[in-house]
Amino acid sequence: MAATARFWRELSHRYNLVGTHCRKCDSYFFPPRDVCPKCRRGGDVEEYKFKGVGEIVTFTVVHQGKKDLNRRLPYVLAIVKLEEGPCLLAEVMCDPEEIRVGMRVRAAFRKIGEDGERGIIYYGTKFVPALT
Numbered sequence: 001m002a003a004t005a006r007f008w009r010e011l012s013h014r015y016n017l018v019g020t021h022c023r024k025c026d027s028y029f030f031p032p033r034d035v036c037p038k039c040r041r042g043g044d045v046e047e048y049k050f051k052g053v054g055e056i057v058t059f060t061v062v063h064q065g066k067k068d069l070n071r072r073l074p075y076v077l078a079i080v081k082l083e084e085g086p087c088l089l090a091e092v093m094c095d096p097e098e099i100r101v102g103m104r105v106r107a108a109f110r111k112i113g114e115d116g117e118r119g120i121i122y123y124g125t126k127f128v129p130a131l132t
Contacts (some may be wrong), residue, residue: 017125019086021048030086052107053130054082061096080105080127084129091126104130 023044027036030050033104036043061080076092076099092105105127112122 017050017052019050020045025036026092028084028086030082030088050082050084054080054105054107056099056101056103057081057099059092059099093126093128098129106130
C-alpha cells in the first residue's frame with residue numbers, strides 16, 4: 001500500500017497544473033494533448049506547467065449536492081481562463097457573494113475528497129481569489 005501511495009505522490013501532473021504548449025503556433029492546451037489541434041502533425045508539442053493565474057469567465061453556485069462528498073454547501077464552480085489562454089472548469093474557494101465575472105484567481109492545492117473514513121485522500125487544483 002505504501003508503494004502505491006508513493007507512486008501517486010511522485011506524479012508531477014497530479015499536483016501541478018500541467019498542460020501542453022505548441023512551439024510552432026504558440027498555443028497552450030489544458031488538458032494536455034499529444035497533437036496540436038491547430039498545426040496537426042506538423043506541430044511541436046511540449047509539456048508546460050501553467051502559472052495557475054487567471055480570471056473568472058462565468059460561474060454557477062451549487063446549492064445542493066451529493067451528501068457523501070463531505071463538501072460544504074453552497075460552493076462555486078467556474079470557468080477559469082488562464083493567463084496563457086486555456087479555459088477550465090474548477091471549484092473556486094470563496095463565499096458565493098464574493099464571486100464575479102472578471103475576478104482574478106490563482107490555483108491552490110486542496111483536498112478534493114476521500115475514499116471512506118480510512119481510505120485514500122484525493123488532492124487536486126481548485127482556485128482562490130488572487131491578491132491584487
